[in-house]
Amino acid sequence: MHEHTSTDRDSRRWIDAARALASLITAAAPEIESGGKVTAPVMAALHAAGLFRLLMPKSIGGAELHLADFVQVIEEIARADASTAWCVGQASGCSFAGAYVDAAVARDVFGPPDAVLAWGPSTKQAKAVPVEGGYRISGSWMFASGSRNAQWLAGHCPVLDKDGKPQPGPGGRPVEITAMFTKDKAAISDVWNVMGLCGTGSDNYAVTDLFVPQTYTFTRDLPADRRENGTLYRFSVINVYGATFAAVALGIAAATLDSFIDLARRKAPNMSSQLLRDNAAIQQQVGYNYARLQGARAYLLQTLEDMWETLQPDTECSPAQRLHLRMVSTFVIQQAREVVDYAYHAAGSTAIFTSHPFERRFRDMNAVTQQGQSHMANFEAVGQMLMGG
The missing domain is CATH 1.20.140.10 (Butyryl-CoA Dehydrogenase, subunit A, domain 3)
Structure with missing residues (x-):
């Protein structure tokens, strides 16, 4: 298949970088599947090529790539191994967090060369209670794809008021924050015994009454919370x-x-x-x-x-x-x-x-x-x- 690219952006570089790793990823695919996670050599190669940083803001060393080019990179990786592509794609979506939190926090989470943040979808089994300086969060989440190679996790939590009711936000919709914390703060449950995408290691995780500073939280897709104004983050x-x-x-x-x-x-x-x-x-x-x-x-x-x-x-x-x-x-x-x-x-x-x-x-x-x-x-x-x- 042929690439669909624009001449005024550096898309070819990233597609070629993904394609160059195809033989390595293909050879590792059986081990990725049996081990339930992307192997260390493949992770190292992906990080060295910058493929976990494609949707990070340029201000913190990311590529802030055009979304049409990004999906072509994911497509190339998936030709070699779907689980690897899924993990890169999931982590890249999580890296949108870098566009919402303060630059110093973004560099703390995403600064290391092997940085990976993972999270699962929103759930009713979570809550965030406002306290001085941040939130106390509790919850359990599923489908944290790529979390076995992550250093940070995050949980999407509805914010409760002092009476334990969901806190209304703009337009009356309940407020939901995303709270980031290091993986060692969570209890991980290995539940990933599945028939496909076995190598994503999409485990469950939970925290109880964990304090998260407000600076490490944000509200997804809320322009008022967004620090970066690039087209990608709209x-x-x-x-x-x-x-x-x-x-x-x-x-x-x-x-x-x-x-x-x-x-x-x-x-x-x-x-x-x-x-x-x-x-x-x-x-x-x-x-x-x-x-x-x-x-x-x-x-x-x-x-x-x-x-x-x-x-x-x-x-x-x-x-x-x-x-x-x-x-x-x-x-x-x-x-x-x-x-x-x-x-x-x-x-x-x-x-x-x-x-x-x-x-x-x-x-x-x-x-x-x-x-x-x-x-x-x-x-x-x-x-x-x-x-x-």
Whole structure:
């Protein structure tokens, strides 16, 4: 697949950096899966290439990369190993924190060359109680992808008033803060026994009555809390995750289809002397699935390019734009799933052996589709909007 890039930004550098690590990551993929985390040599190489700093603000040494370029980097990593790409993508979304807290705090969290912050999604099993100088937080969270290689964790916590009720914020919505703390402050539960994305090590974690200084907290996607005004940080973190998961799906699908094309050049079905590549039905199906994948990819990249342009110089993402990007991300993931499903089944019995990455990619792809950003229900709100709801 070809990159979709702009000539006025240094996107080629980062895509090439990801591609240069492909052989290392591919070779480590079985160990990443069996060990439940990205291996130390791969982590070191990713950090050395700056691939955990792509969405960090330039003011703290990050690349503050155009989102259309970032998803292409994630796509390249996912072609080698989906779990590694997922961890880089998750940590990069977490690094948005550097755009919200004071520069000194951002440098404390993200300054070390191997810095990784991990967090799980919002939960009702959390609370933040205001006290002098900060908050006392308690809660338990799930799905902290990449936390086994992280130094810092964070928890999204609704803020309670003195009566224990949710504190209202702008527009009357309850206030939710994100509180950052070092990983040694949390109790970690190893629960990651799953069928796909095994290498993400998405453990549970909990804290009880932990004091977190106010300077180490922020409110996601609230412009008033945002220190950085770059275009990147006008995207919501949720939208960034959606586009990232779509990029992981694209990488898995591209690698799976490539593997089938390679297999088709060599394999003849049992009881047949004709190679798969010479079968007219296979030719048609491969062409169709290639077009399906290219079309979905182009849709995602063009949407990100268009949104980026409309957000300059001082506008925010509108609800309609956020909804559109969520729809596009879901659509791309579902299209990628169809491509993987085709290639896996077309490969026949070859695909079921663990010695070939077909089966791991099939499992990883189906794990991606279980995440909320992938659910077909996301199209409901789009349908409502289109019909005047």
